[in-house]
Amino acid sequence: MTATTPTEDHHMTPTDVRTDTGRITVRYSHEGRMATVLIDRPRKLNALTLELLDDLYTELRAIEHSDARVVVVKTAGEKAFCVGADITQFAHFTPAHMWKRWIAEGHRVFNYLARLRQPTIAVVDGIAVGGGLELALACDLRVGAGTARLGLPETSLGTIPGWGGTERLTAVVGAARAKELIFTRRQLDADTALGWGLLNAVAERDDLDTVTTEMVDRILEGAPTAVQVSKQLVDAAAAGAPSSILEALASGFTAATDDFAIGVTAFQNKTTPTFTNS
Known part of the structure; x- marks a missing residue:
């Protein structure tokens, strides 16, 4: 599957939220028993801003109270699942603003995603680094394209993973491997991430939809x-x-x-x- 900017589907009920320079940045659709959240900012490699996080939170709240039984989190574009925080936004924050707003907002949204009663699946197509990997880690399961690359490069900016990465990555891959990724800023390829348990499945890009749907269907077979x-x-x-x-x-x-x-x-x-x- 090649992620692209979605078109309208009369079988879906999309909710369009706040725009980013005239573009919708978060789309929520509900088809059958599956809800899909799409972060649609491919020109910025789906980098996360405070406004986008707030929109994502709004859509997650709608999903929690819906009759959806599985939630799929996707992003638009072929290059990146999500490159993390929009550095151009947070680079000008004061230390107090970083503490009170930036870090707090990421935790608020990602914790809400992690606590959804429905199982969640992140579809990682392309690069998932920094806050992008932390977004994927907030989901229960992760399906990756063969071209996926995953890492936490924050120490190269003089900072640390700030949206739950240290805790969730450690829970998934163990302390030693989490330290390796954070200390060395290594990017894992898809097969290595699969071997480490960071991805639950790997597929060619054209097969991502099929593999994800198969996983959704298996979940839906349960009570x-x-x-x-x-x-x-x-x-x-x-x-x-x-x-x-x-x-x-x-x-x-x-x-x-x-x-x-x-x-x-x-x-x-x-x-x-x-x-x-x-």
Whole structure:
């Protein structure tokens, strides 16, 4: 798949938000049980500004309260998934503004993305560095093109990964590898990122849509409540919460859903369950 500026699709319901020099920079569409968020700033390699982050937050809030069951995060253009923060914007911030606004805003938006009840998939087509990699890390899963390159180059600017990269990268690849990427500013190719667990799948660009859709379909085959509660349990476990307590509570909760009865009946009858999300 080659990411391009999207055209209107009468099967989708796009929400167009604030513009960047006359261009829409964030698009949200909802088709069936999948929501797609597209960051559309290819001329700037999808660099992130405060305004774009605010627009992204608005769209994520709409998705959280929708009936979407999977969220796909994509960006426009062939060169870069996202090159991170727009340096021309933050280079002029005072230290106090960096502390109170720039870093806080990135955490607000990326934390919201990470805490969505729906599973999220980042489609990494091209370069994902700095805040761009941190954006991808805020998603649950990552599918990358064979041309993808991933890294955290902030120390070359005299600063550090500031939007959750140190924490989320460490959780995914471990402390030693996270330190290597941050200290040396190494960019991983797609195959290495796959081997490290930083990508969940790699595909040729023309096949990205297909591979992503296959992953979405597999997620959609599960009972919606069970999938979303499982996401919360894994996130809680990563934060040190005891599974013996939370899994007991979650099992009791999911056992009370109609989907649990549907799943058990289908298993006994050797049929495919049709879940109702209730």
